[in-house]
Amino acid sequence: MEICCIGAGYVGGPTMAVMAGKCPDHNVTVVDTNAARIAAWNSSTLPVYETGLDDVIAACRDRNLHFSVDIDEAIARAEMIFVSVNTPTKSYGIGAGRAADLKFVELSARRIAAAAKGPKIIVEKSTLPVRTAQSLKRVLHANGDGHAFQILSNPEFLAEGTAIRDLLRPDRVLIGSDDNPDAVAARQKLIDVYTRWVPLNRILTTNVWSSELSKLVNNAFLAQRVSSINAISALCEATGADVDQVASAIGRDTRIGPRFLKASIGFGGSCFQKDILNLVYICEYYGLSEAAAYWNGVLEMNDWQKRRFVRRMITAMFNTLSGKRIAILGFSFKKDTNDTRESPAAYVCRDLIDEQAQLAIYDPKVPAAAIMADLERLTGLSHQDLGGRVVCERDAYAALHQAHALVVLTEWDEFGDLDFERVLDSMRRPAFAFDGRNTLPHDTLRQLGFEVYAVGK
Ligand code: UDX
Ligand code: UDX
Numbered sequence: 111m112e113i114c115c116i117g118a119g120y121v122g123g124p125t126m127a128v129m130a131g132k133c134p135d136h137n138v139t140v141v142d143t144n145a146a147r148i149a150a151w152n153s154s155t156l157p158v159y160e161t162g163l164d165d166v167i168a169a170c171r172d173r174n175l176h177f178s179v180d181i182d183e184a185i186a187r188a189e190m191i192f193v194s195v196n197t198p199t200k201s202y203g204i205g206a207g208r209a210a211d212l213k214f215v216e217l218s219a220r221r222i223a224a225a226a227k228g229p230k231i232i233v234e235k236s237t238l239p240v241r242t243a244q245s246l247k248r249v250l251h252a253n254g255d256g257h258a259f260q261i262l263s264n265p266e267f268l269a270e271g272t273a274i275r276d277l278l279r280p281d282r283v284l285i286g287s288d289d290n291p292d293a294v295a296a297r298q299k300l301i302d303v304y305t306r307w308v309p310l311n312r313i314l315t316t317n318v319w320s321s322e323l324s325k326l327v328n329n330a331f332l333a334q335r336v337s338s339i340n341a342i343s344a345l346c347e348a349t350g351a352d353v354d355q356v357a358s359a360i361g362r363d364t365r366i367g368p369r370f371l372k373a374s375i376g377f378g379g380s381c382f383q384k385d386i387l388n389l390v391y392i393c394e395y396y397g398l399s400e401a402a403a404y405w406n407g408v409l410e411m412n413d414w415q416k417r418r419f420v421r422r423m424i425t426a427m428f429n430t431l432s433g434k435r436i437a438i439l440g441f442s443f444k445k446d447t448n449d450t451r452e453s454p455a456a457y458v459c460r461d462l463i464d465e466q467a468q469l470a471i472y473d474p475k476v477p478a479a480a481i482m483a484d485l486e487r488l489t490g491l492s493h494q495d496l497g498g499r500v501v502c503e504r505d506a507y508a509a510l511h512q513a514h515a516l517v518v519l520t521e522w523d524e525f526g527d528l529d530f531e532r533v534l535d536s537m538r539r540p541a542f543a544f545d546g547r548n549t550l551p552h553d554t555l556r557q558l559g560f561e562v563y564a565v566g567k
Contacts (some may be wrong), residue, residue: 111136111137111189111190111299111303112136112137112139112187112188112189112190113126113129113136113137113138113139113188113189113190113191113192113303114138114139114140114141114184114185114187114188114190114191114192115138115139115140115141115191115192115193115194115235116141116142116181116185116191116192116193116194116195116218116221116222117140117142117192117193117194117195117196117218117235117236118140118141118142118144118147118148118151118157118177119142119147119158119194119195119196120158120270120273120380120447120449121194121235121236121266121268122140122142122192122194122195122235123140123151123156123157123158123163124158124160124163124166124268124273124274124277125192125194125235125266125268125277126138126140126175126192127163127166127167127170127171127175128166128274128277128278129303130170130173130174130175131166131169131170131175132306132307133174133303133306134170134173134174135174136174136303137174137176138174138175138176139176139177139178139184139187139188140175140176140177140178141177141178141179141180141181141184141185142177142179142181143179143181145179148177148178148179151167151177152171152177158448158449159446159447159448159475160270160271160273160274160446160447161271161272161274161275161446162274162275163273163274166274181221181225182221182224182225183225185221185222185225185226185230186225186226186227188230189230189231189299190230190231190233190299190300190303191222191230191231191232191233192233192235192264193215193218193219193232193233193234193235193236194235194236194266195214195215195217195218195236196214196236196380197210197211197212197214197215197236197237197238197384198210198211198384199211199383199384199387199388205391207387208387208388208390208391209239209387209388209391210237210238210239210384210388210391212238212239212242212245214236215234215236215238215242215246216245216246216249219232219246219249219250220249220253222250222254222259223249223250223252223253223254223255223259224253226254226255226257226259227257228257229257229258229259229260230257230258230259230260231259231260231262231296231299231300232246232250232259232260232261232262233262233263233264233300234246234261234262234263234264234265234322235264235265235266237265237266237325237326237329237381237384237385237388238263238322238325239322239326239388239391239392240319240322240323240326240392241319241322242322243261243263243286243318243319243322244318246261247259247261258292260287260292260293260295260296261287261318262285262286262287262293262296262297262300262318263284263285263286263287263318263321263322264283264284264285264286264300264321265284265321265322265324265325265328267280267281267282267284267325267328268280270379270443270444270446270447270449271444271445271446271447272446278307280308280312281312282312282313282314283304283308283312283313283314284314284316284321284324284325285297285300285301285313285314285315285316285321286315286316286317286318286319286320286321286322287315287317287318288317288318289317297315301313301315325385326385326386326388326389326392327389329381329382329385329386330382330385330386330389330405330408332370332382333377333382333383333385333386333408333412334405334408335370335371336370336372336374336376336377336382336412337377337407337408337409337411337412337415339353339357339371339372339373339566340373340374340376340411340412340415340565340566341411342356342373342566343373343415343565343566344415344418344566346566346567347422347565347566347567352566352567353373353548353565353566353567354373354548354566354567356566357371357372357373372547372548373548373565373566374415374454374521374546374547374548374565375415375416375419375454375455375458375519375546375547375565376412376413376415376416376419376454376457377412377443377454378443378444378451378452378453378454378455378456379443379444379449379451379452379453380449380451380452382412382452383409383412383452384452386405386406386408386409387409389405390402390405390406390409393405412454415454416454416457416458416461417461419458419544419546419565420458420461420462420465422544422563423462423515423517423542423544423563424465426542426544426561426563427514427515427542430465431462431465431466431467432465432466432467433466433467433468434467434468434514434515435467435468435469435470435512435513435514435538436462436467436468436469436470436513436514436515436517437470437472437506437509437510437513437515437516437517438455438458438459438462438469438470438471438472438509438517438519439472439473439506439509439516439517439518439519439520439522439525440455440472440473440518440519440520440521440522440525440547441453441455441456441459441471441473441476441481441484441519441520442455442473442475442476442520443455443520444520444521445520445521445522445523446522447475448475448476448477448480450476450480450481450484453484453519453520454519454546455519455520455546456484456485456488457488458517458519458546459471459485459488459500459519460485460488460489463485463489463491463496463499463500464489466499467499468499468500469499469500469501470500470501470502470503470508470509470510470511470513471500471501471502471503471509472502472503472504472505472506472508472509473520473522474522474524478502481500481502482496482497482500482502485500506524506525506528506533507528507532507533507536510533510536510537511536511537512536512537512538513536513537513538514537514538514541514542515541515542515543515544516533516537516541516542516543516544516560517543517544517546518543518544518545518546518547518549518550519546519547520547521547521549525549525550526549526550526551530551530554530555530558530560531558534558534559534560540561541559541560541561542560542561542563543555543560543561543562543563544563544564545562545563545564545565546565547565548564548565548566548567550562550564552564552567
């Protein structure tokens, strides 16, 4: 079968690479309007950093996996088209800051309708508000020369940093479809793709709306766990309990389970905030203001946690950060990814810049240009003004040189393995350590003479 995917991002790229690897007899073409991104997928420096991705790409690129800018040609050839374009939070007009911006999804649908020369199965991978498939169907049928289009919802549940593992061994694959015979036949074609490597009992079928809503609810429940434990982290700091001990104790209850209970400076990433905002917006649309307020609380807790971290730093460091060099370790929204979308690290950095701190930032995978671009956007400072307040360093030791404080904002493994004696020697005194991810060896640091602050401790 000829398969096409529109959108060569963090989801489209890895997902199609694994699919091509597992289905050598299908031909997969990933297209994108961003020519630089396609060029990067075709080079030795992939645009997405994921453990194991290089090997998967090397095994099938230019064999049955192709990255191309020729969108119309790929659409015309394909029998099945995945849509994996981004659906950011709307930044303008009605629902600005809350609703999902569906313009890229609609543009993709119009492009498919215009380029199609026969029937197509369209698979939505992008996260969408409920009932978007219905709109897609109308756009396609109104513009499509009478070709038959079947629309399936197949939300992606991979987490960045573990994308390849998640794709190879998913907890479940969810497929939403209508129940008429043509839709069921289309659904079966997609099931046949997945059963090449996923056991049939892990493939769930639902109606389209349940599938669309499940993606939002899945992320909302995960984010809610993080906000719940972060709320408790504040209580632990006030009372002398240890949030990791509390998490470990409650996680032993099999009804709760141990995962997603790590206190932090707050959650980030492209999905959690956007999807909860979306859920809140939908609840409000249907007049369910209590349900909307309930889920909005998860976001409020997340914002509070980020602000609280900065406030604690200021209090500890004699109520002023002005002019002090602060070493920031980690900028991505979690370890093992180069993605900085909605990274809590960026918001903490913004607040520290507001306090007139001098930041020395190091991240193992995020390029300096990406860090500066994010901070320019968040602070509104010009490139030049920001350059006077922020430097990006080539490693952690360089960032920590002559710093007043060591601040961990992303839990990269290498930060726990630093030579802390060497670090302390190069820092100013008192040497503060603020661990926003509870990943440093706190006892060792204290013995060496650091003043340590951790989340929920
Ligand atoms: C995806 C989903 O699509 C999103 O809805 C979900 O919530 C998370 O996963 P992601 O792959 O992370 O998003 O987004 P991104 O890395 O931004 O990739 C989207 C790609 O689509 C970009 O490379 C962009 O250039 C491309 N695109 C966008 C198009 O090719 N055409 C368009 O019209 C719009
Ligand atoms: C998430 C979902 O897990 C995935 O199923 C969905 O498809 C996309 O959204 P992702 O955003 O890539 O994936 O990462 P995830 O591992 O869920 O982490 C999200 C944020 O929560 C990160 O900033 C992470 O650091 C934070 N987090 C996670 C915590 O602070 N504590 C935890 O215990 C877990």
